[in-house]
Amino acid sequence: MHKSLLAAALAFLLAAPAAPATAAGAAKPPEQAWSFDGVFGTFDRASLRRGLIVYRQVCSSCHSLSLVAYRHLAGVNFSADEIKAIAATVEVTDGPNDQGEMFQRPGRPADKFKAPFANENAARAANNGAHPPDLSLMIKARKGGANYVHALLAGYKDPPAGFQLTDGMSYNTHFPGQQIAMGAPLNEGSVDYPDGTKASVEQMARDVTTFLAWTAEPEMEARKRLGLKVLLFLLVLTGMLYALKRMIWSDLH
């Protein structure tokens, strides 16, 4: 009797697009254990804070984060004062004022993270013609998600003998084609962690990936929390509907 429902559930699973072959010979990123994995996963707050430091001190010189506002940090336990302080470190252009002129002012919590370049052309001009993509959705916008970004950041190596590396490019086994226009952004001790954690490349890659997982899915914790309640409710409701169904049909059998 439940065969049909089971089959429906199965179809739901099978119907997923068969994964197309991975892009041009990039190494498959190894599976990592993430704090935000699984039904009960949450963002590791300490790691996320360190990741913000990495983003601000390293990545933000090339990559924008245009979908995220400073005030969004409140969603992961930054206090109002902390947020104000972080926002105030940048100067943003506002206006026009009542003289009709644009002016500079310190950033406010409602501002989006300040982009390093005025536009894509400026970004390309500063990066050998390559465009550093916006990082807000990066984790959702690549196959492999967090595992991929982590592997990419920690995946810089010397090219094997005989590999034709184009000028200005770096060798990275996880990038499609193995050549990436981003030089290794993370080096041992690129940042100083105030909590005393050692800033190894692996550690920074992990922290900034956690931070970017949050920027991609700021709703994730609320979503999973609500999801558990909804599923629990539905399980009980459906159980009761089943009992009712048995009762109503009993006079027919």
Place this chain on the structure above:
Amino acid sequence: MTTPVWTNPVVRWIDTRLPIFTMMQHSAIDYPTPRNLNYWWSYGSLAGVVLIIMIATGIVLAMYYTPHTTMAFDSVERIMRDVNYGWLIRYVHMNGGSAFFIVVYIHLFRGLYYGSYKAPRELLWMIGVIILITMMATAFMGYVLPWGQMSFWGATVITNLFSAIPLVGDSIVAWLWGGFSVDNPTLNRFFSLHYLLPFVIFALVFVHLWALHTVKSNNPLGVDIKHPGDTVPFHPYYTIKDLFGVGVFMIVFMGFVFFAPNFFGEPDNYIPANPMVTPPHIVPEWYLLPFYAILRAITFNIWFIPAKLIGVVAMFASLFILLLLPWLDRSKVRSARYRPIHRQFFWILVIDCFILGYVGANPPEGHFIPLGQAATAYYFLHFLVVIPLISLFERPRAVPESISAAVLKGS
């Protein structure tokens, strides 16, 4: 069916002027339904539930969505980040599209298995096929709205198909685009049509149900309703059975919405549309993959007819062929339960459709090309040759005399 007597004076006043309560009583309460329907019959009402969910969430999304190429992507992200429970509304709508097709495909294959397309249900079936085609158009245009890379490139690939039409093809494509490429006018008209078509579907569903209630439901035995003992009133028997089905469906559906909301999606659609960068693999949403495979299966010209045109014709033919099915299948027996050969070929068709979907998800190269061609050839062979031949030569097993006879013997 007797006309109910309404005791409530307001209800009576209305009903004598507009018999809406009588109509509801007849079609949702008393409606005589075969007593032996299994859970495969739950998918019809489930599809209705999903349609309502899609319309409700879609209307809310449209309150925040901005149909402009420079703002569409960000407006969807604003829904995800700043609108209260916007992520929920959007994920329900996004996964609802997939759920809708899963439910409707199961509903359709149920019809294939139990011969629900046969007399007197030909029109009911054909309206269903039209609903499916309208759904595909709706979903295709909806997928363009968030204006990600797959939105843009999917729209470009699919609209370009029309350029295969001889002589006027290019003019038609420019007319569809409202310009010389997929651009803002395209996005605007797709939004307008994406808002319109679900209501067209709603009207079609109404006609579908009207036809259903005229000819009554088929059933797993495929025999006609012969006496009152064969049926039970829709309420409470099927209201509760369908509700239980909705509960199970919601558990699975909400599982995806809350815990794997991007399972059916493409990562590329989280990259804003960029006409200068073509993604390495352009794939439509999973529910269109079998048709995409048929489209790309034709890699050769036939005489002077270019491959592209044949591909487009084959793709549309694969849908429209379903309209002819009631006349291709000559067998008097409906249910595959009593058609041993037909039943096996039904499953072969199911497998064939999965193969087509698999081929559609992969780049057209290497062994995927012959595999796609074989699966496409079989698809048409199934409907045009296998079904008619089986229906002429197969010896069906003895069909029960009536529903109640079979049910009572079973218990």
